[in-house]
Amino acid sequence: MNTFGNLFRLTSFGESHGAAIGGVVDGCPAGLELDLDLIQTELNRRRPGQSRLTTARKEADSVEFLSGLLDAPTSADGDTKANIKLTTGTPIGFIVRNADHHSSDYDDLRDIFRPSHADYTYYAKYGIRDHRGGGRASARETISRVVAGAIAKQVLKQVGIDIKAWTAQVGDIACERDWTRLDLNKIEDTAVRCPDLEKARQMEDLIMSVKSEGDTIGGIVAGVVTGCPAGLGEPVFGKLHSLLGSAMLSINAVKGFEYGEGFDGVSKRGSEVADRQVPGGNFLSNHSGGIQGGISNGQPITFRVAFKPVATLLQPQQTVDIHDNTVTVNPRGRHDPCVLPRAVPIVEAMAAMVILDAYLINAGTIDFKR
Amino acid sequence: MNTFGNLFRLTSFGESHGAAIGGVVDGCPAGLELDLDLIQTELNRRRPGQSRLTTARKEADSVEFLSGLLDAPTSADGDTKANIKLTTGTPIGFIVRNADHHSSDYDDLRDIFRPSHADYTYYAKYGIRDHRGGGRASARETISRVVAGAIAKQVLKQVGIDIKAWTAQVGDIACERDWTRLDLNKIEDTAVRCPDLEKARQMEDLIMSVKSEGDTIGGIVAGVVTGCPAGLGEPVFGKLHSLLGSAMLSINAVKGFEYGEGFDGVSKRGSEVADRQVPGGNFLSNHSGGIQGGISNGQPITFRVAFKPVATLLQPQQTVDIHDNTVTVNPRGRHDPCVLPRAVPIVEAMAAMVILDAYLINAGTIDFKR
Amino acid sequence: MNTFGNLFRLTSFGESHGAAIGGVVDGCPAGLELDLDLIQTELNRRRPGQSRLTTARKEADSVEFLSGLLDAPTSADGDTKANIKLTTGTPIGFIVRNADHHSSDYDDLRDIFRPSHADYTYYAKYGIRDHRGGGRASARETISRVVAGAIAKQVLKQVGIDIKAWTAQVGDIACERDWTRLDLNKIEDTAVRCPDLEKARQMEDLIMSVKSEGDTIGGIVAGVVTGCPAGLGEPVFGKLHSLLGSAMLSINAVKGFEYGEGFDGVSKRGSEVADRQVPGGNFLSNHSGGIQGGISNGQPITFRVAFKPVATLLQPQQTVDIHDNTVTVNPRGRHDPCVLPRAVPIVEAMAAMVILDAYLINAGTIDFKR
C-alpha cells in the first residue's frame, strides 16, 4: 500500500523515470501558515547532485502544490507574504516533475534482474516491472515523504516539537553515540551530515575511496525528537517506537531499527538501564530512549537506523534475466556510493509524520480525561 | 490501537489482573481443520512457571474458543476427531481466564511509578491506570498474540510456510549467527530455547546467576521463515520487513529489529553483500535476508529481535509517586529474570500473522496478472 | 470485516448458537464513569421475549465485562458505587453467553438454503456455514453493537449529545414524520416503540395479525441526534451521513437509508428546501437534516432506516439444498413477525458509535485551528 499514517496521512505515487513523483497529504490541521520555501529547502537536502558524495543526476526537484492551500492574508502594510500559504484542512496534492531521466541508460536492463535489487521481486509479484531506473523501487519515491515530512515538521514546530537526524556511522567510522555531547547545529556544515567535523572528514574520505572502486558502503543515521510531550503512542500494537520502526524500515536500503539502548542494551543488566524518575517529571537517565511501554515519557526520543550499502555497483556482475539465462549486468546509471547523506532528511521526514500522527490521535484520546 | 493486521487480523484485550485476556481473530480462511491442541501447546511454551528460568506465577493459560468454529465431520468409523474444529470464515473469539492473580501484591504500588515501566506513561496518557501487575502493559497481553499466531501457523503450514525462532543471545553469550549451521529441531530441548546446547547451558547459568542477584538480563531472538513464495509484501510503505519490524517492536521489552545482515551490514561493501541470482529462481547467498525492495524473493527470511533486560527488579529502587514525592519501590511480584525463553513463541506468533496477512493480500494482487 | 469505526471501534464476534456473542470496544476515552446497569438496560430493550410482538426465545442476555474497567473510587461515605466502573482507555472486552439455543431445531436445515436468507451466500463465499439459527448472520450478532453503543451513548451524554430512535412505520401504518411534533418520551411506553400511541396500537394490531398468518412485515425506524456541535464529519468520503448510512445498512434486514428530506426531497425545488440561516448559528428550517456538505451544522440530525419483512416465515416454502435438489423447508425456529420494536435500540447504538467516532476524529482536526 502506498498510504502512510492514520489521521495525518501521505499517499504517494511515482516512478523514477515516469512523468512525476507526487503525493497527497491528508489530515493536515487547518489554519497553519505553511512556508513553501522551507519545504523546498528540505527537498534540496535530499536532491541528487548536491555534493561530490552523491549521484550526478541533475534534478531541480521543484515541488508544485495543486490543492489544499490558500493565499495568506495580506499583512498590515498590504503585502501578501511571499510563499506563505494557509492550510485549509483539505488534502494537499503536490507533484515534482522528473526532468533528467536518461531512460535509454536502462534499455539493456529491460529483461535483467540486477543482483540484490527489487527487479526480480517486482517481477515475481506483478509479472511486469518498470525497468527504468528502478521504477517505483527507486529512492526518488522518497521525494513525497520529504514533502509531507516538511509539512509535518512545521505543524510540530507550533507545539514545540523538533526533530533532528544525522549520519552517525559510515562503514566502520562512527561518531559519539550520546547525542547530548554532539553539536547538532553543525549537521548541515558537512556534506555527509555528521556533526562531528573530524569524523565527517573521515567518512567523506571513505565514501570517495569506495566510489573510486565502483563500490558502495552503508552506515547508520541517528535521530532525536525533542519537545515531545508525555502520552503519545498507543499501548500494544500502536506503540510509538513500533510506528517509528515501521516508518524507518519502509525507507529504501534500511535493514534495521533500534531505539534507546537498542541492540547494545541486550547485554546489560536491568539495574544498569533503569531510568530513575525524580520529582518534576524528570529522569536521571534516558536509557529508555524517551518511550516506556510504547508511550512517550517526555524525554528526548532517540533512535538509530541501519542502511545497507546500496546494491547498484559500477562493476560488472553476474545474474539472470527474465528468460532464466545467466547474463552480465554492466550498469551505466548514476548512483550514490553511500546513501547516508541524502537519507538524513528522509529519516527526519518519516519521524515527523509519525510523531504528528500520534499527536493528533492523542488529541482524541484525552478529550474526556479530566 | 489494539488491532493488528489487514486481512488476517487480531483484536486483543485484557489486563494482567483482570478477569481474562482474550482476542478476536478476523479473516481466517474458511474450511481449515484447526487443531486446538496445537494452539494450547503454543500457549504452554509461553506459560509462566514452565521452568526454573521463568516467573513462579502459576497459570494454566487454558484457552476457550467462543465462536467461528464448527465440529469437524465425523470420520469414516464414526468418530469425531478430538479437538479438531473447522474454521467458518467468521471471527474466532477466545478468552483465557486469569487465575493466579495476587492483586494484593500490588496494593502498595497503586500510586507509584516504577522505574522504566509504563506506569508513568499510562498515567500521563490516560490520567488513570490499572496498577495491578502492569495492567494492560503486562506481557500477559501477548497470550492473545500466541493464540492468533498459532492459528496463522496452521494456515501457513497448508501452503508450505514454516516459522522458527530461537534464543540467539543472552547477555554476551551468543550462538552461531548462520542459522543453516544450527539444528533447529533442538530449540525445544533446552529451557532457554537455544539450539546450540553448549551455549544454551551457558545462557541458563547466566540467567540463574542474574536471578540470584535480583537483577535481569536481555538478549536476542532470531527467526527464520522458510517456504515463503516470492512476491509477498508491498512496495513502499507495506514492505514485508517493515511489517515484520512493526510486529516485533510491538512486543513488550523489544528495543530493536534487523533483518538480513542488519546492523552488521552497515560496514560492508555493496560488492560483499550482493546476492547473485542463478537460474531456477535460486541465489548463491542470502545477505538480503529473503526480502528485496520490500518483497519476498523466495529465499528464507531471516531476522533478529533485541530484548532489553526487563525493568522489574527484585531490588529496592528510588522513584516518584503520583503526588510527585520521592519514594522507594520494593517489588514483591513474581517476574522473569530474562524474558527470552518465553519470548520465542511470541516472536513466532507475530511473524506468522505478518506472513499470512501478506499472503492473503497478495492473493488479491495477483488475480488478474496472467 | 468485523470491526466498525476508526478511533472508537467495535470488533464483534459470535454466532446465534455458539458459546457466546461478544466484542471488544477500543478507543473509549479514559476516566469515564460507566454505568453498567444502563448498558444492561439497553440490552433488555433488544432482548427476545420482551413482549408478545417478539420471538419467544428466552435469553437473559446478561453481559460480562472482561477488561478495560476499574472499580470507581469509593464515595465520601466509604461506599463503592454499585455497578459504576471507570474506563481506563484500554480495550473493553465483553461477552454474552448464549443460553436457550435449541440447536436441534435446526438439524433438518443443515443442508438447506432457506429462501431470502444468507444460507446460500455464506455457502457460496466460504464453502461451509453454521446452519444453527443463522449462525453469524443471525441478528443476535447485534448484541455486541448494543453494548458498544450503550457505552458510546454515555460518553456522548458527557458532551450533551443525545440520540433517540423510534418505530415510524410498520407496513403501511406511519406516524407523523416531523419529529418535533412527537413526544419522544413516550417511545418506551409502547411495545412497538412508536411515540404516537394511537398509531402504536394500530401497528401492534397489524403485527399480531401478520404473526397469526405465519408471515412477517417490514417498517421504518426514524432517528434524531440532538446536541451535536457543528463540524463533525469529514468532507468527501467520510461525510457524516455516509458514515451513518453505512452503519445503518450494516444492520440485518435494512434495505434503505435516507437523511433530511431523503427520497421525498427529490421532487422538490431547491428554493423549497433551502435552509435559511439567521444570526446566532440558527436556521429557520432543517430540510438538510442537520448535515451540509457531509459536516454537521449544529441542527438536529434526522434520518430514517427501512427494514424489510424478515425472511423467516412460519409457512412451508420451496427452495434447494446444497445438492441442488428442490426441497421444502418447514421452519420450526422462534422468530419475530416484525423486527422493528427490537431494531430501535440497535439503530440508536449504531448512531451513537458513528457520532462518537466523528467527535473523537474532530478533536484531532481542530487542535491547531485557532
Add this chain to the structure above:
Amino acid sequence: MNTFGNLFRLTSFGESHGAAIGGVVDGCPAGLELDLDLIQTELNRRRPGQSRLTTARKEADSVEFLSGLLDAPTSADGDTKANIKLTTGTPIGFIVRNADHHSSDYDDLRDIFRPSHADYTYYAKYGIRDHRGGGRASARETISRVVAGAIAKQVLKQVGIDIKAWTAQVGDIACERDWTRLDLNKIEDTAVRCPDLEKARQMEDLIMSVKSEGDTIGGIVAGVVTGCPAGLGEPVFGKLHSLLGSAMLSINAVKGFEYGEGFDGVSKRGSEVADRQVPGGNFLSNHSGGIQGGISNGQPITFRVAFKPVATLLQPQQTVDIHDNTVTVNPRGRHDPCVLPRAVPIVEAMAAMVILDAYLINAGTIDFKR
C-alpha cells in the same frame, strides 16, 4: 478522509478553483491493458457544458496520467497500440487541470454562508474555507472518482462484471422501476440519460422549465450490476450493500440509498418478497436486489440513489455572513439546474470501485476454501 476503498483505493484531492483536481489509484491489478480513451470518455459524460441541461462552465477535463503505467508492447506489425497502457501494480497518479475558473465570480461570497451549502459547516470545522466555487465541496471533486471508476470498470470487464446507471426520476417524473423492462442501451441517447425516451423528453422539459425559473430540481439515479459472482461482500460491517450505500452517500447532493425493494418493501409481507431459489444457482425473483446477508448471490445487484435539488439557485436569498450579519446572496456562478444527467457516470464509478474492492478482498478469503 479523502481515501476510499481497501485493496482498490482512490485518494482524491483538489478544489473547484485550485490548480487541479487529481487522485491516486492504489491496488489496481497489474498487467491490465488500460484504454485511456475510455477513461476520457467517462470524464466527458461528467463534463460540464455537454448539453443545454448542464452548467455553462467550459472545461476540457482532460486527464494526465503521471505514474503506474507502461507503454503496451508493440503489436505484431510493429505499432504501439494508441492510448493503451499496461498497469504495473504501482499507484496510478493523475491530474485534471482546472481551466475555466472564474474565481472573481466568487469574490463577493468570500464572507457569506450560502443557504444549504457547505460554507458554514466547513467554516465551523476548519475556521477557514476556500470560498471559490465551493472549494473542496464542489462536485468537481467527483472527477477523481470518475477516473478511478473508469479504471475499475475496465478491470471488472475482464471478469465479466458490468455496471449501468441511469436517470430513473426527475422531480415527479419517473420511468419504469423494473430495469429488465428498460433498454439500457438507450441511456446515452438522451441528454438526461434516461433510457425511456418519452420520459426522458418530459424530464428534459421539466429541467428546462425549472432552469428558466432560476430554480433546481432533484431526482433518482438507478443502477444495476450484472455478472457479479456469488460470494462478494463481508458479513456484519462489510456488507456489500453497506459499502455501496456508503459510496453513494458520499456523492454530493445524495440524500438516500436503497437496494432491492428498498423503502417500498417495508409495507410488504415476507411471503411476498421471498426469492425462491431453484436448481442451477437460479432464483425465480430478485426482491433481494442480488444481495442476501450482505453477500452477493449471483443475481443482478439493483440499487437507487436519491439526489436533492442542488442548493445553488439563481435567485436572491437571505442568509448570514461570517460576522453573523444578515445579508443577501446574489449568486453569479454557473450551475446545473439538475445534477442527475451528470451524476449517472459518478454513480457508476462509485459502484465499480466498491465491486472491484470486494472482488479483490474475496480473492484472499477463498484461497484455502476447497
